[in-house]
Amino acid sequence: MSATDVGAALPRAKLEILPALAPVIVAAVAAPFIGSFSTFATLTLASLAMGMMIFTMASGLTLAFGMMDILNFGHGAFIALGAYVATVVILPLTAWADADSVGLNLAVFAAVLIGAAVVSGLLGYVFERVLIVPVYGQHLKQILITIGGSIVIEQLLYGLFGPAQIPISPPATFHGSFTFGEIAIEKYRALAFVVGFAVFLGQMLVLNRTRIGLLIRAGVENREMVEALGYRIDRLFVGVFMAGAALAGLGGAMWSFYRGQVQASMGGELLVTVFIVIIIGGLGSVGGCFVASILVALIANYAGFLVPKLALVSNILAMVVVLLWRPRGLYPVGGR
Amino acid sequence: MSETLTLQGVHTHIGRYHILQGVDFVAPAGRTTMLLGRNGAGKTTCLRTVMGLWRASQGAVRLGDKTLSSLAASEVARAGVAYVPETMAIFSDLSVKENLTLGAREGPIDDARLAWIFGFFPALKKFWLSRAGSLSGGQKQMVSIARAIIEPRRLLLIDEPTKGLAPAIIGNLIECLKEIKRGDVTILLVEQNFRVAREVGDLVRVMDNGRIIHEGEMAELAADQALQNRLLGLSLDSHQ
Numbered sequence: 001m002s003a004t005d006v007g008a009a010l011p012r013a014k015l016e017i018l019p020a021l022a023p024v025i026v027a028a029v030a031a032p033f034i035g036s037f038s039t040f041a042t043l044t045l046a047s048l049a050m051g052m053m054i055f056t057m058a059s060g061l062t063l064a065f066g067m068m069d070i071l072n073f074g075h076g077a078f079i080a081l082g083a084y085v086a087t088v089v090i091l092p093l094t095a096w097a098d099a100d101s102v103g104l105n106l107a108v109f110a111a112v113l114i115g116a117a118v119v120s121g122l123l124g125y126v127f128e129r130v131l132i133v134p135v136y137g138q139h140l141k142q143i144l145i146t147i148g149g150s151i152v153i154e155q156l157l158y159g160l161f162g163p164a165q166i167p168i169s170p171p172a173t174f175h176g177s178f179t180f181g182e183i184a185i186e187k188y189r190a191l192a193f194v195v196g197f198a199v200f201l202g203q204m205l206v207l208n209r210t211r212i213g214l215l216i217r218a219g220v221e222n223r224e225m226v227e228a229l230g231y232r233i234d235r236l237f238v239g240v241f242m243a244g245a246a247l248a249g250l251g252g253a254m255w256s257f258y259r260g261q262v263q264a265s266m267g268g269e270l271l272v273t274v275f276i277v278i279i280i281g282g283l284g285s286v287g288g289c290f291v292a293s294i295l296v297a298l299i300a301n302y303a304g305f306l307v308p309k310l311a312l313v314s315n316i317l318a319m320v321v322v323l324l325w326r327p328r329g330l331y332p333v334g335g336r
Numbered sequence: 337m338s339e340t341l342t343l344q345g346v347h348t349h350i351g352r353y354h355i356l357q358g359v360d361f362v363a364p365a366g367r368t369t370m371l372l373g374r375n376g377a378g379k380t381t382c383l384r385t386v387m388g389l390w391r392a393s394q395g396a397v398r399l400g401d402k403t404l405s406s407l408a409a410s411e412v413a414r415a416g417v418a419y420v421p422e423t424m425a426i427f428s429d430l431s432v433k434e435n436l437t438l439g440a441r442e443g444p445i446d447d448a449r450l451a452w453i454f455g456f457f458p459a460l461k462k463f464w465l466s467r468a469g470s471l472s473g474g475q476k477q478m479v480s481i482a483r484a485i486i487e488p489r490r491l492l493l494i495d496e497p498t499k500g501l502a503p504a505i506i507g508n509l510i511e512c513l514k515e516i517k518r519g520d521v522t523i524l525l526v527e528q529n530f531r532v533a534r535e536v537g538d539l540v541r542v543m544d545n546g547r548i549i550h551e552g553e554m555a556e557l558a559a560d561q562a563l564q565n566r567l568l569g570l571s572l573d574s575h576q
Contacts, residue, residue, distance in 0.1 A: 211437075218427045218438055225425040228387055229483070230413030230441045334428035334469050 019330035022322075023294045030302040038182030043301045049189035051297035052196020053258060057251030058274040058281075059203060059289050060244020066220035066284020066333055068237050070132055071142045074150035075248055075274060076267030081123055082116035082249025083256035083266060084157055087166050089115040097171040105171030113195070113250050120249020121242045123153070128241040150268065157264040170257040192254050199247065200290050207286060216240060220284040220333050276315045280322045282329030291330055295322075338365040338522040339400035339416070339490045341386065346395035346405070348378075348385045355381040357546035358395070363491075363539070365400075368513075368523040370537035370554055372568060377543040379526040380422055383493045386524070387419045388412035399491055413441075416490030420497060422526075424480040428469025432460055432479055435468050439483035446487070453482045456512040474505035478512075485516060492516070494525045498532050510535050534558040542567045 027044055034040040061075045089112045090097055096104040131149045135141040169175070174188040207213035215236055219226045223233045255270065256262045277296050281288030296315050303314035310317075322330065341363040348356035355378050363369035371379050384390045386397050388409035397405040404412050413419070418439075427435050436445060454461040457478040463471060468479050477497055484492060497513070498506045506529065513536045517523065527533045533540070537554035550557075550567050557563055 214430070214434055214438060218430060218434075221427050221429055222425050224389060224409070225421070225427070226438070227409040228389060228413055228419045228421075228425075229438055230410050231438075232408075232410050 016331065019288070019326065020291050022291065022330065023298050026295060026298050026302070030298075030306070033306055034302070036182075038184075039305070041183045042185070043305055044298065045183070045185050045193075046189055047297040047301045048294060049186075049193040049196070050258070050301065051294035052193050052200070053251050053254050054270075054273060054277055054297060055251075055290050055293035056196050056199050056254065057248050057270060058277045058293060059199070059286055060240070060247040061274060062278040062281060062284055062286065062289045063216060063220065064237070064241050064244045065278065067216065067223055067233070067240055068136065069139070070136075070241075071139055072132070072146045073143055073271065074127060074131070074146035074153070075244070076269075076271035077127075077150040077153035078120040078124060078245040078248035078267070079252035079255070079270050079274075080154065080157060080262075080264050080267030082120045082252030083168075083262040084161055084166075084264075085116040085119045085249065086112045086253035086256050087161075087168050087262050090168065100172065102173050105173040108171050109174070109191070112253055116249040116253035117246040120252070121246030124242045124245020124248075125238065127245065128238055132241070154264045154268070161262075161264070163264075166262040167260060168256050168262055169260060174257075188257060192258060195254060196251075199250070200286075203286050212236070212239075273315060276319050280319050280329055282326075282332040284333040285329065285331040288329055288331030292322075295330075337490065338520050339402075340365045341369075341491055341522060341524060342396075342398045343382075343386070344396045344398075346382075346385060346397060347393045348381055348390055349393045350381070350390060355546050356385060356392070359543070359546065359548055361541045361548045361551060363522055363524045363541075365522050366520055367538040368517050368525060368536055369539045369541060370533045371524060371526045371541050371543060372528075372533060373543035374568065375528075378546040379543055380495055381546075382543065383419070383495050383524065383526060386412070386491075387417060387493060389419075418484035418489040418492050420480050420484045420492070420494040422495040422499060424476050426468045426476050426479045426483070428467070430468055431465050432468050432471070433464050435479050435483050436460075436486050439486040442487055449486060449488075453485065456508075456515045457482055474501050474509075477501065477509065481512070481516075485519075485521075488519070489521060492521050492523045494523065496526055496528060498527065498529045506532065530558075530564075 031040050034043065057079055061072060064070050064072060090108060093108045093111065097108045099105065127149060131145050132142070135145055170188045170191070174191050177184045177186045178190065207217055215226060215231055219233050219236060226233050252267065255266070273296060277292045278289055280295065281290070281292035296318060299314050299318045300311060304311040326332070343359050343361055346356050346359040347354070359378070359382060371382060373379050381390060385392050386404065388404065388407050388411065392405045395405065396403060399415060399417065402415055404415060404417070407415065427438070440446075459475050460478055460482055463475065468476065471479065481494070481497065498509055501509065510532055517536070525536065534554060540550070540552055540554045540557050541548050542550035557567070
């Protein structure tokens with residue numbers, strides 16, 4: 001057998017469709033129990049919007065963890081900061097937000113998202129340089145210092161904005177619902193889905209069509225080898241961490257409109273869901289994170305409707321089941 | 337242009353373990369130097385220390401006039417050093433093309449260079465767009481070596497390229513290494529397989545307990561069974 005012949009025995013790459021179908025399977029299983037089609041459709045479409053927002057918040061964290069094994073328990077602070085920035089940006093633009101103009105409303109929404117992403121991204125830079133760099137490779141210290149950092153940021157937010165919840169609502173165009181027969185889709189949820197899906201497509205484009213994306217994918221799999229090929233992975237990681245923080249801020253802003261209120265503790269509350277999503281998806285896998293976000297949102301909404309008492313633990317149960325099926329998550333990154 | 341690699345009194349600690357205990361040797365420019373020794377002698381640590389993946393606690397590593405021992409791995413690589421680790425360390429989720437694209441740090445892959453590589457690794461052409469993780473062990477080794485030489489380098493560090501490969505594939509790999517040798521590159525090659533060492537190596541350095549215990553011509557060691565037994569505790573004949 002020659003070096004060329006060995007290729008004849010090349011195993012066919014498995015088509016990993018089943019994990020991607022997990023949300024479909026969950027929906028199919030839940031549908032008969034829900035009974036009414038319109039209720040099922042409304043719950044499912046709401047879950048897609050919720051899933052996109054969770055994905056936006058979680059995708060940066062999974063890349064950061066995948067590349068540098070950084071356990072960032074402070075990620076929730078970026079989410080909360082993004083939400084507060086939304087309240088700050090929208091305040092002087094209230095007239096535009098309330099105007100009967102789709103263009104002005106969209107401009108306000110875009111300004112809010114950009115503001116939240118930029119401020120959270122900048123905080124992410126400071127957070128990485130000041131808190132993360134000294135504890136590279138030391139997981140216990142990472143947990144302690146990132147939790148400490150998030151507490152400091154949360155308390156600063158309380159100090160700046162007060163302890164009360166701040167009400168916030170999306171621009172006027174996105175109030176109300178579209179109705180198709182008996183199916184109702186909140187306009188804001190439709191917008192959140194579009195934005196979240198655009199974020200996903202953008203990430204896939206960067207990861208699969210650019211050299212930076214190639215380096216990120218390689219770094220997630222084997223950062224040492226990327227270094228040995230002559231690339232400064234620590235610099236790349238700063239960029240990924242900032243982008244992750246920016247996306248968390250963007251997701252936090254979107255979530256604040258979705259919930260209609262902002263409070264400093266929201267980041268910590270969402271962090272549990274975010275961690276569940278990146279574990280289910282496979283650490284470091286953006287595609288896995290996308291599927292897991294939808295899966296978690298579907299299960300949360302179906303459980304909330306069918307068995308409200310189980311709603312709080314439904315995501316943890318989902319994680320247990322997925323990990324029993326695929327111990328490294330839905331789409332594990334090679335070598336991890 | 338190839339350069340001479342010089343190690344002077346190199347010590348490396350990994351945690352509380354003192355692995356390299358004053359390594360001194362020269363790998364001359366344009367020659368292939370074999371680094372032999374028993375398991376645990378410190379060969380892989382030596383390569384990783386040269387590459388900057390582990391920091392020398394004492395001593396100096398130089399490539400030509402440039403001191404490598406104070407540099408990070410990425411800077412060592414940019415100084416013209418390529419590394420083929422024992423584990424191959426291919427990016428299994430990336431395609432063969434993407435693996436080699438990462439190796440081509442200076443820009444797009446040079447077509448002539450790629451054609452040269454395809455000449456001795458034709459399987460890579462066949463599986464150019466395949467996911468590297470789906471390749472066989474031999475093909476993964478080809479990807480790892482091809483990634484290291486996709487651009488001309490001054491020094492090539494290769495760690496046990498034949499480990500775990502079938503004998504027929506090893507034969508091909510020997511031919512490939514001989515072809516790579518014809519280029520102007522200094523090679524430091526760790527190898528347990530004496531057939532490979534004898535056929536590919538110009539010079540030999542033998543390590544034991546973190547030190548160099550023998551330096552000479554590879555042909556001399558291959559011809560002296562008593563020396564092999566003394567240095568390596570093994571007869572070369574048993575590894576043909």
